[in-house]
Amino acid sequence: MNTRERPERPAIAPEVLAGIGAGRLTYVRPLTSDEVPGLFPQAPHLSPGLKLWALLGADGTPILLTDSREAAVANAAEHDMVTVSVH
Numbered sequence: 001m002n003t004r005e006r007p008e009r010p011a012i013a014p015e016v017l018a019g020i021g022a023g024r025l026t027y028v029r030p031l032t033s034d035e036v037p038g039l040f041p042q043a044p045h046l047s048p049g050l051k052l053w054a055l056l057g058a059d060g061t062p063i064l065l066t067d068s069r070e071a072a073v074a075n076a077a078e079h080d081m082v083t084v085s086v087h
Helices: 014-019 069-078
Strands: 023-030 051-056 064-065 080-083
Touching: 023 069, 051 069, 064 069, 069 080
Parallel strands: 023 080
Antiparallel strands: 023 051, 051 064
């Protein structure tokens, strides 16, 4: 085998990939109060233009809405969730 060739690996099904980290893996993202109804439809009406932070599951499921990144990360840690950086 040529050293530049990589061995063929089996493909991971999209539904399997989506389930990796389910329940434990989270990420934090900034958003404004204008975006809240789309992610958190049950949230009360908020003043427009507020800067907020959302804690989301690996699959994008909304978990928490807060006014600081630190609070979102702390909440994840308190519930034994791992927060990763997403770019």
